Amino acid sequence: MQRRVAIIGLGYTPFRPITPDVSFKEMMFEAAQRAYEDAGVCPRKDIDAFVTCEEDFTHGRSIFNIHIPDNIGAVLKRLHTLPAESLYGLADAYMLINTGLVDVMAVESHSKASNMLTPNYLVAHAMDPVYNKPLGYNPYFIAGLEMNRYLHESGVTREQCALVSVKNRANALLNPGAAYGDRLSVDDVLESEMMFWPLSRLDMSSPADGGIVIVLASEEKARTLCKKPIWVRGVGWCSDAPSLETREWGEAVYARLAGEMAYKIAGVKNPRIEVDFAEVDDTFGYKELQHLEALKLCPPGQAGFMVEEGATQREGDFPVNVSGGSLGVGRLDEATGLQKVLEVVLQLRGEAGQRQLRDVSVGLAQSWRGVPANSGAVAILSNE
Amino acid sequence: MRKVAVVGAGMTKFMRRAQETGKELAWETAKLALDSCDLTIKDVDCVVMGTAPDAFDMVHMKSEYLGDGAGAWRKPYVRGFLGGGTGVFTACQAWYHVASGMFDVCLAVTEEKMSSCLPHPQGAFVTCWDQFTESPLGTSLLWFFAWEMNRYMNAHGITQREIAEVSVKNKKNALHHPCAQLPGEITVDDVMNSEIMAWPVKRLDVSPTSDGAVVLVFASEDFAKRITDKPVWVEGVGWCLDTMYIGQRDLYYPKYVEYAARMAYDMAGIKDPRREIDIAEPYDPFSYKELHHAEGLLLCDKGEAVKLLLNGETQRTGRQPWCPSGGALGVGNAIAATGLMKVAELFWQLRGEAGGRQVPGKPRRGVAQAWGDEMQVGTVVVLGV
Numbered sequence: 001m002q003r004r005v006a007i008i009g010l011g012y013t014p015f016r017p018i019t020p021d022v023s024f025k026e027m028m029f030e031a032a033q034r035a036y037e038d039a040g041v042c043p044r045k046d047i048d049a050f051v052t053c054e055e056d057f058t059h060g061r062s063i064f065n066i067h068i069p070d071n072i073g074a075v076l077k078r079l080h081t082l083p084a085e086s087l088y089g090l091a092d093a094y095m096l097i098n099t100g101l102v103d104v105m106a107v108e109s110h111s112k113a114s115n116m117l118t119p120n121y122l123v124a125h126a127m128d129p130v131y132n133k134p135l136g137y138n139p140y141f142i143a144g145l146e147m148n149r150y151l152h153e154s155g156v157t158r159e160q161c162a163l164v165s166v167k168n169r170a171n172a173l174l175n176p177g178a179a180y181g182d183r184l185s186v187d188d189v190l191e192s193e194m195m196f197w198p199l200s201r202l203d204m205s206s207p208a209d210g211g212i213v214i215v216l217a218s219e220e221k222a223r224t225l226c227k228k229p230i231w232v233r234g235v236g237w238c239s240d241a242p243s244l245e246t247r248e249w250g251e252a253v254y255a256r257l258a259g260e261m262a263y264k265i266a267g268v269k270n271p272r273i274e275v276d277f278a279e280v281d282d283t284f285g286y287k288e289l290q291h292l293e294a295l296k297l298c299p300p301g302q303a304g305f306m307v308e309e310g311a312t313q314r315e316g317d318f319p320v321n322v323s324g325g326s327l328g329v330g331r332l333d334e335a336t337g338l339q340k341v342l343e344v345v346l347q348l349r350g351e352a353g354q355r356q357l358r359d360v361s362v363g364l365a366q367s368w369r370g371v372p373a374n375s376g377a378v379a380i381l382s383n384e
Numbered sequence: 385m386r387k388v389a390v391v392g393a394g395m396t397k398f399m400r401r402a403q404e405t406g407k408e409l410a411w412e413t414a415k416l417a418l419d420s421c422d423l424t425i426k427d428v429d430c431v432v433m434g435t436a437p438d439a440f441d442m443v444h445m446k447s448e449y450l451g452d453g454a455g456a457w458r459k460p461y462v463r464g465f466l467g468g469g470t471g472v473f474t475a476c477q478a479w480y481h482v483a484s485g486m487f488d489v490c491l492a493v494t495e496e497k498m499s500s501c502l503p504h505p506q507g508a509f510v511t512c513w514d515q516f517t518e519s520p521l522g523t524s525l526l527w528f529f530a531w532e533m534n535r536y537m538n539a540h541g542i543t544q545r546e547i548a549e550v551s552v553k554n555k556k557n558a559l560h561h562p563c564a565q566l567p568g569e570i571t572v573d574d575v576m577n578s579e580i581m582a583w584p585v586k587r588l589d590v591s592p593t594s595d596g597a598v599v600l601v602f603a604s605e606d607f608a609k610r611i612t613d614k615p616v617w618v619e620g621v622g623w624c625l626d627t628m629y630i631g632q633r634d635l636y637y638p639k640y641v642e643y644a645a646r647m648a649y650d651m652a653g654i655k656d657p658r659r660e661i662d663i664a665e666p667y668d669p670f671s672y673k674e675l676h677h678a679e680g681l682l683l684c685d686k687g688e689a690v691k692l693l694l695n696g697e698t699q700r701t702g703r704q705p706w707c708p709s710g711g712a713l714g715v716g717n718a719i720a721a722t723g724l725m726k727v728a729e730l731f732w733q734l735r736g737e738a739g740g741r742q743v744p745g746k747p748r749r750g751v752a753q754a755w756g757d758e759m760q761v762g763t764v765v766v767l768g769v
Contacts, residue, residue, distance in 0.1 A: 125444035
């Protein structure tokens with residue numbers, strides 16, 4: 001039996017394509033200050049441990065961890081970095097609180113993607129240095145190959161994938177924090193520049209800057225500190241084969257296994273019925289469909305029809321990426337997972353403004369580590 | 385709180401340049417560790433990875449790349465990172481994976497391949513500093529250590545010759561470590577006459593750069609008792625990060641190590657670490673750091689570490705041996721792997737399996753510590769039987 005853990009505070013800066021006005025340090029500070037204010041805690045007195053999720057290369061620093069404590073009030077406290085997707089940070093905090101060692105924790109992640117002048121060259125360094133990197137490809141070709149295989153195996157069409165881009169960018173118009181809201185047609189997406197066949201430019205998300213901090217607490221603390229705690233009912237994470245030569249190309253196995261782990265902890269037997277809405281990874285349009293199937297949020301091969309019928313629209317019976325997702329909000333590198341959590345928490349608290357969903361009590365957040373990785377995490381949150 | 389034990393350990397020979405890729409090093413060592421406790425990868429519920437900057441091998445998202453080598457295929461797998469403090473933190477991380485009640489067996493893998501950073505890993509460290517206030521000075525890591533060593537010597541009136549005794553002791557201890565890279569019988573004069581790197585730091589005050597891997601197997605109490613008669617318990621963990629602004633800290637004393645040590649001692653119920661700890665493995669990438677860290681670990685008063693060293697109390701046969709393994713100075717400094725090597729040394733010593741370097745008198749409790757980032761993080765683990 002796991003200890004109950006709740007999200008009691010969140011803070012974020014709006015997501016924008018460029019943020020020349022603030023440094024990453026100022027961005028972290030701003031998000032942290034808002035989160036602590038929201039949770040009603042003082043980081044120096046009340047928070048027992050901090051975890052941040054950042055990669056060195058995306059920040060152009062070695063040991064990026066060095067730069068963190070001063071900006072989030074963590075000097076001379078427990079603080080560690082996970083060079084991982086930020087949903088792993090939530091899972092990490094969930095574990096640490098479950099040991100009983102700590103009661104209140106903060107999770108921080110941010111993106112300053114606009115500082116990267118040549119992000120594709122940077123991502124190329126994530127390729128296997130012996131077998132793949134020397135070939136000198138733009139690493140995003142992997143997404144094209146994967147999409148092609150997924151379409152082949154599932155019968156999903158390019159048009160159905162394009163609908164995901166259309167839906168999520170339209171959703172983003174109602175999200176004041178989103179960077180890439182737009183009203184597009186399927187043809188706009190299909191006819192946009194072909195990048196890595198069959199992936200076109202508008203099938204792909206664009207980078208954005210922004211910082212997010214969430215505060216978590218054990219049940220006892222949450223009940224004293226917070227009127228509307230959002231409970232973490234389950235977390236899961238998993239890595240599939242990293243090498244291109246041995247991985248599964250059609251199915252998102254990492255998402256399936258991470259989902260199974262989270263459902264087991266949360267006691268969810270039938271996800272499609274017990275979960276009300278989801279924020280899943282949509283770095284590319286097809287990824288949303290692939291992940292919905294892997295997470296058993298629709299029957300195998302049905303994700304394309306689901307988006308076609310409008311079931312995943314904001315007004316549909318299973319809304320997906322109401323925030324706008326990565327396609328609408330912008331791709332936040334390591335912070336992407338926390339953006340998903342942010343939206344689920346806002347919806348469950350009833351604080352999502354114009355895009356508020358009605359009668360929702362259980363939401364799912366899922367993330368993928370991004371090209372060329374083959375891993376990801378899942379969290380199930382609830383307001384009950 | 386759920387009890388967690390270390391049940392198996394594996395380590396490769398540390399060397400200047402390993403022929404194996406990082407994946408291969410991780411695989412070989414994971415297999416050694418699992419074989420040591422008769423487990424297979426099927427028994428492993430989750431994997432944690434410790435490896436220092438991606439810039440060493442120029443692999444972005446390095447843990448993703450190392451995943452299948454580390455045995456993480458289709459398992460929950462995550463990497464923790466605290467610069468040079470990573471190795472011991474990996475043990476903390478494995479502890480909380482199991483202590484949370486979510487997993488029974490956790491494989492803690494640390495791997496480091498510094499030799500692919502040409503001409504020298506120093507180049508990777510240069511990109512650590514603040515890009516506005518520090519990087520433009522063109523400092524190397526050694527300068528920072530020189531400042532700290534100088535400050536430490538001045539604060540307590542310690543001489544370079546006294547500090548050189550640490551190198552002499554640790555390199556001698558390493559003679560009995562089958563995986564050691566730079567063991568040797570050297571004298572204080574050898575250290576004093578070696579090349580000055582950044583005054584007062586001399587070549588033999590510095591640990592070598594290394595390639596290597598260390599893996600430990602962590603298990604829950606029930607599981608551990610089923611598979612071994614000699615579990616070694618994780619009694620305490622602590623980690624603490626200080627401000628990045630080096631000018632705001634008095635370098636004579638590592639306060640962050642003290643804070644981390646207090647966390648670990650509180651958990652372990654240790655009131656007087658000087659008496660209750662039998663062996664210590666403070667991090668010793670530079671000779672003075674062993675003394676500096678021992679003070680932070682509250683093993684002696686501030687400025688007194690050198691006295692314990694000079695009267696032989698910290699020798700392998702002394703009252704409280706420090707770095708009986710040979711430490712980073714003797715075994716080698718494969719950053720993250722060296723941190724976990726120190727935890728592995730406690731494991732072997734407490735089980736009485738340390739061979740030629742076994743500390744006499746059946747030690748029952750030990751502390752391992754690592755340190756890193758911009759001289760600002762302390763990570764501490766207490767093991768006991």
